Amino acid sequence: MENNKREWEEYRRDFGLGRLALATSIFNTFLFAISFFMGGPLLxxxxxxxxxxxxxxxxxxxxxxxxxxxxxxxxxSITITILLNYYLVGLLDQLSGDLLRYDDIFSAFDLWLYSMPVASFIKIVSGNIFGSYQWLYYDFLQISYMTYYLFPFFGGFFYYSQLSERNKAKIGRLVGSVLIFFNLNYLLYLIVPVTGPQYYIDLMSELSLPMSFVGKYFNHLVYQSHPNFIDCFPSGHAGISILITIWMFKIKNHYRYIFLFFCLGMIQATLGLKYHYTLDVLCAIPFAAFCYWLSYKFIPQTLEVRKNRKWRF
Structure with a gap:
């Protein structure tokens, strides 16, 4: 116990790796425990x-x-852990015999707000704006959606590069915020299971999206590689892009406006590509801000803000 306490306190020496490992162990032990009540155990x-x-x-x-x-x-280490836990949440859903979905509530909110599913609303609006070039907009949405896998890596790399050598350990807080985000996100998937419009609303299967072969390729790739059907609330794609964009603006990173550009594209993509409801995205905003705040409690490192504010591409 004394050794564990020492490892927990000496987070600067290993960039918070010890804290991340212990937090993961606690979180997954909890998931293992609840699997007994969902038809488990799930090894x-x-x-x-x-x-x-x-x-x-x-x-x-x-x-x-x-x-x-x-x-x-x-x-x-946290990338592998995040991927394993995403797969695990899907297994817990299957093990339970499919958790009760809350899609009716989420889809009803969209109908109240737009008088139609949000994806249909975005298609109409974007068609009026872009006309025959609407496919370019949808290609941008699909490409923005795929940057989900790059946001944490580029955000971490740019902050690490910005840090002075004596302050490299500060990167642990950003990494910690990402782990906190996904762990809590997965927990909410289990508490508020939502499947998403593309699978839940019959009308969505008939709603074709104008894309080039590039957009269609990535859209098909996402559709085929989907082992988890309760991964909507809150939107992980919107949330992680918002979280990393918050980080980039907090540290005044050179590329923060590029992050913002693709973050806004991500938010539109989650809705326009039939993946999420409006409530998924709205709740992702305060959720991402909360994870940023909580990261300081988890790994109490102050920020190193870039002093030269001149922006560059």
Whole structure:
């Protein structure tokens, strides 16, 4: 117990890797426990615990490595954990015999707001604006949606590059905010299961989206690689892009407006491509801000803000 307390407190030495590993172990042990009440046990819930403990036990050796390698190992470890837990949430849903969905409430809000599903509303509005070039807009939405996988990596890399050598450990707070975001996001998937318009609303299967072969390729790729059908509330895509964009503006990063551009594209994409309801995105905004705030409680590192404010592409 004393060793665990020491490892928890010495977060600067390993960029918070010890805290991240312990937090993951606690979170996944909790998921393993609730799997018993959902038809389990689900042994897959233990995999991230074992994986995290490997990094935790090796943290003394890892702390002696260069700052770049420590950052890379930290990023790799939480990436694998996040992917495993996403798959796990889908398994818990299947194990329970499919959790009760709340799509009726979410779709009713869209009907009240737009008098139609939000994807239909966006198609009409964008058609009036872009006319025969509407396919360009939808290609942009689909490409923006795919940047979801890049936001945390580029955000982390740019902040790490911006940090002075003696302050590289501050990157741990950004990494911690990403882990906090996904862990809480997955928990909310289980508490408020929502399938999404493309699967829940019959009308959506008939709503064709104008795209070039590029947009259609990525759209088909997303549709085919979807092991989790309760991953809507709040929107992880909108939320993580908002979270990282908050970080980029807080540290006054050179590329913050590029992040903002694709963040706005992401928000439109989640709605226009039939993936989410409006409430999914609206709730993702305060949720992302909360995760940013909570990251300081988790890894209490102050920001290193870039002093030269001149923006560059």
């Amino acid at each position: 897959e819930a233990i995999y991230p615990v074992l994986f995290s403990l490997i990094f935790f036990l090796l943290r003394d050796r890892i702390a002696k490595l260069s700052s770049l390698i420590i950052f890379a190992l930290t990023a790799i």
